[in-house]
Amino acid sequence: MLLIHCPHCREDREEEEYSYSGEAHIVRPLEPEALSDQEWGDYLFFRKNPKGIHHEMWYHAVGCRRYFYATRNTLSYEILETYKVGEQPQVSAQGAAQ
Amino acid sequence: MPNNITRETPLHYFHKLSSHASSAQSPEIFNGQVEFALVVKEAPLSSFLNLRGNGSDKGFCSAVAEVLGVTVPTEPGTYHSNKDSSIYWLGPDEWLLFSCIDASNLEAQLRKALSGHISIVDISGGQTLINLRGDPCALAILLKKSSVYDFAAWPDADINAGRCAQTTFAKATAVVTNKADGSYDLILRRSFADYIAKWLLDAGQEFGCRIEA
Amino acid sequence: MAGTYSLAACLAEGASAGAEAAKLAGCGDGRIRFPEPQVEEYPEQPAQALFLVPHTKATSRAPSQFVDMQLDVSASGIELAVREGFKSVEHIKRYTAMGFGTDQGKLGNINGMAILASALGQSIEQTGTTIFRPSYSPTTFGAIAGADVGALFDPERYTAVQRWHQEQGAAFEDVGQWKRPWYFPRGVESMQDAVSRECLAVRNSVGILDASTLGKIDIQGPDAAEFITRMYTNSYLKLAPGKCRYGVMLKEDGMIFDDGVCACIGDNHYLMFTTTGGAAGVLAWLELWQQTEWPDLKVYFTSVTDHWTTATITGPNARKVLAKVCADIDLANDAFQFMDWRDGTVAGVAARIFRISFTGELTYEINVPAHYGRHIWEALIAAGEEFDITPYGTETMHVLRAEKGFIIVGQDTDGSMTPADMNMDWVVGKNKTFSFIGKRSLQRSDSVRENRKQLVGLKTVDGTQVLPEGAQIVFDPEQKIPMSMQGHVTSSYFSSNLGHSIALAVVKGGHGLLGKTVYCPLADGRSIAAEIVSSVFYDPKGERQNAE
Numbered sequence: 001m002l003l004i005h006c007p008h009c010r011e012d013r014e015e016e017e018y019s020y021s022g023e024a025h026i027v028r029p030l031e032p033e034a035l036s037d038q039e040w041g042d043y044l045f046f047r048k049n050p051k052g053i054h055h056e057m058w059y060h061a062v063g064c065r066r067y068f069y070a071t072r073n074t075l076s077y078e079i080l081e082t083y084k085v086g087e088q089p090q091v092s093a094q095g096a097a098q
Numbered sequence: 099m100p101n102n103i104t105r106e107t108p109l110h111y112f113h114k115l116s117s118h119a120s121s122a123q124s125p126e127i128f129n130g131q132v133e134f135a136l137v138v139k140e141a142p143l144s145s146f147l148n149l150r151g152n153g154s155d156k157g158f159c160s161a162v163a164e165v166l167g168v169t170v171p172t173e174p175g176t177y178h179s180n181k182d183s184s185i186y187w188l189g190p191d192e193w194l195l196f197s198c199i200d201a202s203n204l205e206a207q208l209r210k211a212l213s214g215h216i217s218i219v220d221i222s223g224g225q226t227l228i229n230l231r232g233d234p235c236a237l238a239i240l241l242k243k244s245s246v247y248d249f250a251a252w253p254d255a256d257i258n259a260g261r262c263a264q265t266t267f268a269k270a271t272a273v274v275t276n277k278a279d280g281s282y283d284l285i286l287r288r289s290f291a292d293y294i295a296k297w298l299l300d301a302g303q304e305f306g307c308r309i310e311a
Numbered sequence: 312m313a314g315t316y317s318l319a320a321c322l323a324e325g326a327s328a329g330a331e332a333a334k335l336a337g338c339g340d341g342r343i344r345f346p347e348p349q350v351e352e353y354p355e356q357p358a359q360a361l362f363l364v365p366h367t368k369a370t371s372r373a374p375s376q377f378v379d380m381q382l383d384v385s386a387s388g389i390e391l392a393v394r395e396g397f398k399s400v401e402h403i404k405r406y407t408a409m410g411f412g413t414d415q416g417k418l419g420n421i422n423g424m425a426i427l428a429s430a431l432g433q434s435i436e437q438t439g440t441t442i443f444r445p446s447y448s449p450t451t452f453g454a455i456a457g458a459d460v461g462a463l464f465d466p467e468r469y470t471a472v473q474r475w476h477q478e479q480g481a482a483f484e485d486v487g488q489w490k491r492p493w494y495f496p497r498g499v500e501s502m503q504d505a506v507s508r509e510c511l512a513v514r515n516s517v518g519i520l521d522a523s524t525l526g527k528i529d530i531q532g533p534d535a536a537e538f539i540t541r542m543y544t545n546s547y548l549k550l551a552p553g554k555c556r557y558g559v560m561l562k563e564d565g566m567i568f569d570d571g572v573c574a575c576i577g578d579n580h581y582l583m584f585t586t587t588g589g590a591a592g593v594l595a596w597l598e599l600w601q602q603t604e605w606p607d608l609k610v611y612f613t614s615v616t617d618h619w620t621t622a623t624i625t626g627p628n629a630r631k632v633l634a635k636v637c638a639d640i641d642l643a644n645d646a647f648q649f650m651d652w653r654d655g656t657v658a659g660v661a662a663r664i665f666r667i668s669f670t671g672e673l674t675y676e677i678n679v680p681a682h683y684g685r686h687i688w689e690a691l692i693a694a695g696e697e698f699d700i701t702p703y704g705t706e707t708m709h710v711l712r713a714e715k716g717f718i719i720v721g722q723d724t725d726g727s728m729t730p731a732d733m734n735m736d737w738v739v740g741k742n743k744t745f746s747f748i749g750k751r752s753l754q755r756s757d758s759v760r761e762n763r764k765q766l767v768g769l770k771t772v773d774g775t776q777v778l779p780e781g782a783q784i785v786f787d788p789e790q791k792i793p794m795s796m797q798g799h800v801t802s803s804y805f806s807s808n809l810g811h812s813i814a815l816a817v818v819k820g821g822h823g824l825l826g827k828t829v830y831c832p833l834a835d836g837r838s839i840a841a842e843i844v845s846s847v848f849y850d851p852k853g854e855r856q857n858a859e
């Protein structure tokens with residue numbers, strides 16, 4: 001089991017309290033009708049799914065019911081940081097590679 | 099209110115049951131021959147309000163404090179209380195109010211005192227508070243069996259303040275809080291109350307566990 | 312080692328046993344009547360254990376002698392461990408991996424520990440044994456299941472009326488974690504008989520359903536209407552306090568995800584109903600969009616599912632029943648209309664009453680805080696006695712809504728159905744300025760394809776035959792296998808109100824195939840013929856729910 005730090009509860013809590021909610025920082029297009037089927041399809045279906053550093057959304061479902069972001073290494077499962085919606089990650093794939 | 103109106107708490111049908119009897123028709127359990135290290139007691143019907151608002155707004159906090167006589171806990175995972183009411187931190191902009199003041203009366207007072215973007219929801223029918231007391235060692239083991247949360251790491255509670263956590267409890271969830279007397283309060287959702295009661299009687303069986311009326 | 316080993320002793324023992332047997336059979340006196348055979352004696356010693364076959368070379372130089380066949384531990388490996396300085400049998404186990412296999416050393420550990428004892432120059436007793444774990448000794452399934460059995464296997468969620476349902480002998484159905492009454496058999500009644508009786512009671516007089524399990528979300532904030540309108544396909548911007556509206560929610564891919572009624576409670580205050588199974592998912596969905604995409608929209612969501620007990624009374628006599636226990640609401644048809652809700656007092660308890668309908672009949676959904684749940688339920692049963700008010704369960708609810716062609720999300724839809732597929736274009740707001748969740752996807756080429764599976768009604772040619780739910784639909788039952796599958800049956804019941812079976816199905820291009828005969832081939836080789844008809848079987852103009 002993993003301990004994941006909730007930036008709202010400010011505690012390490014068991015993974016069981018959370019649910020994973022997919023890739024973070026995907027912005028919904030402001031004018032969906034202006035997009036081609038292909039552009040809309042890219043927004044809708046295509047995800048990075050990287051091997052390595054990834055920014056994800058997690059939901060503290062059983063705790064404070066807040067969504068937050070996590071930077072996770074998909075290779076080692078190590079969670080490098082968690083941060084609130086509206087904040088930017090401190091760790092990035094480029095940064096980690098250096 | 100006419101007095102022919104019956105009200106049932108969520109654990110109504112569990113009162114006087116114990117880990118050593120399968121039904122209320124076994125009153126001999128209460129004659130003192132069986133030792134119970136753990137005791138569950140359900141609070142009488144009370145008011146539960148869900149409160150949302152901006153905790154960093156001093157006006158919001160002081161207005162709530164004015165109505166309830168309890169300051170709003172803004173530190174995550176804490177609660178404040180007085181003899182009538184408690185306020186539990188649930189999230190960065192969410193609190194659970196527990197009070198013996200009538201719910202609609204309390205809601206009206208809060209709505210009068212508060213302004214701006216807030217939400218107050220009466221959830222009294224859907225919650226119950228149970229107190230779990232007994233032998234400290236048995237209590238600690240029971241909580242370890244029941245939840246992924248490490249309650250043992252909490253500092254002792256004061257009379258009017260302590261820790262609280264909304265977390266897993268058996269295969270359901272609960273808000274768990276510690277009290278100055280070493281006991282714990284659990285706030286449960288009504289629809290899961292039967293299940294949690296069965297769980298407590300089963301998990302507490304090795305120490306003896308009974309549910310007071 | 313027990314037993315007799317030398318040849319002379321074996322012969323003597325055999326002879327005396329034979330004489331004894333002859334005596335018992337009535338021959339002789341047990342003495343041996345022939346000379347005992349004389350054989351050459353050899354000196355013998357008791358048998359010895361052979362834990363390691365000796366070799367002329369040292370064990371480490373000799374051919375490998377495997378001890379633990381599963382993990383390739385050899386005698387030389389054990390001796391090496393001792394040379395490395397390990398003395399405890401538990402340490403040797405970990406150094407060599409002896410006994411770590413699934414047999415937990417059952418095949419090789421005795422030899423291994425004896426070899427160890429010899430290498431350590433001590434007795435087997437002094438060396439001791441390691442702890443044998445499962446599956447060396449059998450493990451019961453009970454030990455694996457632990458407390459995860461019976462009532463503790465999975466939480467059973469109960470409404471406040473659960474004990475009453477149990478006392479009435481209801482059969483229960485699992486809906487998510489909820490236990491819901493499925494039907495209320497009387498005496499030795501079969502399920503079909505009970506459901507028929509319940510269905511007729513609702514259409515002809517009045518029935519009562521425990522609808523408390525429906526998800527309920529309280530929504531407050533100045534941007535509540537805007538937010539809700541972004542989530543549903545239709546608009547809530549002009550919904551007035553006291554009014555309700557039915558809405559469908561899509562995922563961003565345009566497919567139906569949940570449905571329910573949303574009521575305007577007051578200024579900036581709404582109550583959203585979700586399906587029973589969808590409650591937690593819808594709340595998380597609302598929070599996801601508000602918290603991560605539109606944090607600027609001022610709106611708060613709170614689950615109130617557990618707070619309310621919902622007693623639904625439905626049928627032509629529903630108003631008469633309600634009038635007996637509610638004096639402070641004008642129940643006249645034009646004062647309290649279909650899709651209105653009112654605050655009032657029912658049997659002495661403050662209640663919120665919604666005039667919405669899932670049966671197509673005149674219906675009041677009466678909501679009270681759940682500690683009054685049983686009180687209000689029993690008050691309605693008593694008030695309805697003169698109308699033979701009939702408690703009904705989820706099966707009757709399903710039949711009645713199917714007669715009306717009302718879909719159940721998750722039964723008639725499967726995550727690949729648009730509102731248009733369900734013949735519900737009317738619920739999609741055409742003039743909404745904001746591109747609600749899923750709207751853009753409704754224009755994708757695949758979403759506007761003509762031969763999508765579309766909701767239709769099916770009427771079997773032989774009205775007594777009930778199609779199996781999930782049955783595949785073909786146009787030509789004589790074609791070769793594998794047949795060309797054109798759709799499948801999603802809901803199917805016998806309707807005692809109509810006197811024949813009814814079914815809902817999704818058929819490719821179904822909306823253009825009214826009147827066509829299709830076939831459901833069954834596993835036993837038969838095919839059931841059915842005609843494609845409107846999905847609304849009963850009261851197609853919807854007059855009954857507006858009843859005076």
Ligand SMILES: [Zn+2]
Nearest residue numbers: 006009060064
């Ligand atoms: Zn949290």
